[in-house]
Amino acid sequence: xxxxxxxxxxxxxxxxxxxxxxxxxxxxxxxxxxxxxxxxxxxxxxxxxxxxxxxxxxxxxxxxxxxxxxxxxxxxxxxxxxxxxxxxxxxxxxxxxxxxxxxxxxxxxxxxxxxxxxxxxxxxx
Numbered sequence: 001x002x003x004x005x006x007x008x009x010x011x012x013x014x015x016x017x018x019x020x021x022x023x024x025x026x027x028x029x030x031x032x033x034x035x036x037x038x039x040x041x042x043x044x045x046x047x048x049x050x051x052x053x054x055x056x057x058x059x060x061x062x063x064x065x066x067x068x069x070x071x072x073x074x075x076x077x078x079x080x081x082x083x084x085x086x087x088x089x090x091x092x093x094x095x096x097x098x099x100x101x102x103x104x105x106x107x108x109x110x111x112x113x114x115x116x117x118x119x120x121x122x123x124x125x
Contacts, residue, residue, distance in 0.1 A: 009096030043087050
């Protein structure tokens, strides 16, 4: 990994840890306040619910109800990212490195190239 990719990986890890720290109240049990082992399926569905809200905001061209000066789509995408960074900060210590590896891999994927996407059975989107 080159220097820029290393900095980006470190930055992503830092963001993930910060978001997770800001969301620590969701990682403790109530009322005992003991560390909570979160259900992966539930965590992923919470991300999905934010994306569904983004879709609804886009479909209806709505402004956000909590940040009324912002489009609902934009705010719900931010909420989905917050949930993803929270998960990464809690469960994936090398998230930044994995993210950058995947970006690099996707850049060179044959099935992502336009000439292959137009072929029969190619990825249209």
